[in-house]
Amino acid sequence: MKPPPFAYRSASSVRQAVDVLAQAGADAAVLAGGQSLLIDLHYRRVRPLLVLDINPVRELEGVRVDTEANGGMARIGALVRHRELESLPLGDPLMRLLGLIARYVAHPPVRTRGTFAGSVAWAHPAAEWCALTAGLAGAVETSSAGGQRRVPADEWFAGRHHTARRPDELVTAVWLPLLGTGAGVGFAEHRRTHASFAMAASCAAVRLTTGRVTWARIGMANAADVPVRAVAAERLLVGNSVSRALLADAAEQAVAAADPVPEPYCSREYRRQALRVLVRRSLTAAVADAVAS
Amino acid sequence: MTGSGESGGSGASAMPLTLRVNGTEHQLSAEPRTTLADALRDGLGLTGTRLGCEHGVCGSCTILLDGTPARSCLLLAVQCAQFDIRTVEGLAAEGTLHPLQRAFAEEHALQCGFCTPGFLMTLAGELAATPDLDTDERLLKEVLASNLCRCTGYEGIRRAAISAARRMRMERLRSS
Numbered sequence: 001m002k003p004p005p006f007a008y009r010s011a012s013s014v015r016q017a018v019d020v021l022a023q024a025g026a027d028a029a030v031l032a033g034g035q036s037l038l039i040d041l042h043y044r045r046v047r048p049l050l051v052l053d054i055n056p057v058r059e060l061e062g063v064r065v066d067t068e069a070n071g072g073m074a075r076i077g078a079l080v081r082h083r084e085l086e087s088l089p090l091g092d093p094l095m096r097l098l099g100l101i102a103r104y105v106a107h108p109p110v111r112t113r114g115t116f117a118g119s120v121a122w123a124h125p126a127a128e129w130c131a132l133t134a135g136l137a138g139a140v141e142t143s144s145a146g147g148q149r150r151v152p153a154d155e156w157f158a159g160r161h162h163t164a165r166r167p168d169e170l171v172t173a174v175w176l177p178l179l180g181t182g183a184g185v186g187f188a189e190h191r192r193t194h195a196s197f198a199m200a201a202s203c204a205a206v207r208l209t210t211g212r213v214t215w216a217r218i219g220m221a222n223a224a225d226v227p228v229r230a231v232a233a234e235r236l237l238v239g240n241s242v243s244r245a246l247l248a249d250a251a252e253q254a255v256a257a258a259d260p261v262p263e264p265y266c267s268r269e270y271r272r273q274a275l276r277v278l279v280r281r282s283l284t285a286a287v288a289d290a291v292a293s
Numbered sequence: 294m295t296g297s298g299e300s301g302g303s304g305a306s307a308m309p310l311t312l313r314v315n316g317t318e319h320q321l322s323a324e325p326r327t328t329l330a331d332a333l334r335d336g337l338g339l340t341g342t343r344l345g346c347e348h349g350v351c352g353s354c355t356i357l358l359d360g361t362p363a364r365s366c367l368l369l370a371v372q373c374a375q376f377d378i379r380t381v382e383g384l385a386a387e388g389t390l391h392p393l394q395r396a397f398a399e400e401h402a403l404q405c406g407f408c409t410p411g412f413l414m415t416l417a418g419e420l421a422a423t424p425d426l427d428t429d430e431r432l433l434k435e436v437l438a439s440n441l442c443r444c445t446g447y448e449g450i451r452r453a454a455i456s457a458a459r460r461m462r463m464e465r466l467r468s469s
Contacts, residue, residue, distance in 0.1 A: 001347040001348065002326065002328075002331075003326040003328075004326065005324065005325075005326055006325055006326060007325060008308070008325030008369065008371050008372075010372070031369070031372065034367055034368065034369070034372075035349060035364075035367050038328070038348075038349070038366070038367040038368070038369070039348045039349060039367065041326070042347055042348055042366075043348070051325065051369070053369075053371075053372050055372060056375075103435070106349075107352070107435075107438065107439035108362065108415075108419065108435060108436055108439050109352065109355050109362035109363055109364055109415055109418075109439050110349055110364060110367070110439075112358075112361045112362060112363050113363050113364070113367065113368070194438050195350055195438075
């Protein structure tokens with residue numbers, strides 16, 4: 001369990017980092033939190049010639065809220081650790097949802113290093129942050145020597161550990177929409193042990209007006225080889241009065257959008273059933289949260 | 294630490310490096326691929342930090358990085374030059390055991406002792422951030438679940454954590 005040899009460089013600015021990537025391209029691996037990269041290196045699943053450490057890049061730190069952009073967006077910088085998201089100053093229900101989900105990511109001493117954007121860049125189908133980014137239709141901000149671009153989540157996730165990132169691009173942030181005052185949020189996950197990845201998970205956000213759903217977002221982890229947004233289920237909810245039957249119908253629609261990958265001890269059908277329950281639970285929690293706020 | 298690897302001679306040779314560990318600066322030389330855990334153990338002889346799983350699961354290698362618990366098997370030594378690193382060797386102050394160390398002994402929170410440095414450093418960091426960790430059962434459970442112990446069944450460790458947290462708060466109240 002020792003990494004293969006590689007060269008090491010650190011960057012102190014985005015400019016410097018993208019200059020290195022312009023030259024090194026796919027030979028380089030970017031080191032942010034390193035809580036997945038180091039494991040991949042130990043197992044020698046990746047063998048980069050260069051590890052580019054972006055930890056000194058101050059401009060990649062912090063969560064910034066931009067109330068002007070598209071009805072309000074939060075920009076999560078590439079060096080924001082999971083731990084920081086556990087207790088963001090509230091203001092928008094999105095911060096509550098981030099806090100809710102952060103506690104499901106690894107263990108506290110791993111959360112002190114691992115990053116939100118790193119998880120979105122690594123693109124594991126079971127990752128909670130990928131499900132959230134897809135479910136809320138967020139976007140990934142990247143920089144390269146050629147300039148900056150913002151890739152919508154549905155174009156970003158292309159497969160297991162496969163994204164729209166070009167080898168010369170650095171992920172600089174992930175953008176998520178603010179949910180607006182009064183929105184309710186919920187999250188539900190099933191995993192075999194405390195130390196396991198999610199077998200399946202669902203995050204939900206809803207807005208209600210006098211008991212009727214006016215807006216809904218649902219994102220699922222491990223529902224396919226990419227995170228899945230349950231668009232048909234969201235549509236089914238909007239305009240209808242909340243009832244147990246409505247939430248169950250929405251969960252059924254969400255499962256119809258899933259294409260689970262079978263694994264040992266987790267067949268396609270088992271995962272579908274788990275998603276059915278988890279989507280319903282996350283929606284129930286989101287509705288209760290909306291009513292309470 | 295200069296292990297050849299199957300593609301030795303790739304140009305990734307040892308780099309000079311300064312690590313600040315337990316308040317002392319150490320000069321050493323490490324290949325970029327050397328983890329902080331290996332640099333501490335093999336380079337500096339600080340073998341209190343244990344290596345169990347080497348992929349972030351067992352928590353035996355947990356150290357403090359600027360006061361925050363982190364897995365030293367998931368950090369490269371070369372990325373740690375800017376940090377203040379604390380290992381279990383730096384926990385006792387001038388020959389006096391840290392309250393956590395005393396509590397672990399009193400509560401029989403260890404048997405074979407392999408995981409103990411990881412638990413001590415995890416708890417030292419968490420107690421610094423959350424001095425009333427003993428009153429938050431959910432958080433305490435989550436913190437203890439970060440590390441694996443295959444001997445004790447955790448109950449002694451839980452009692453030790455609670456006892457140390459209370460003692461540390463008491464000390465602070467007495468001296469303030």
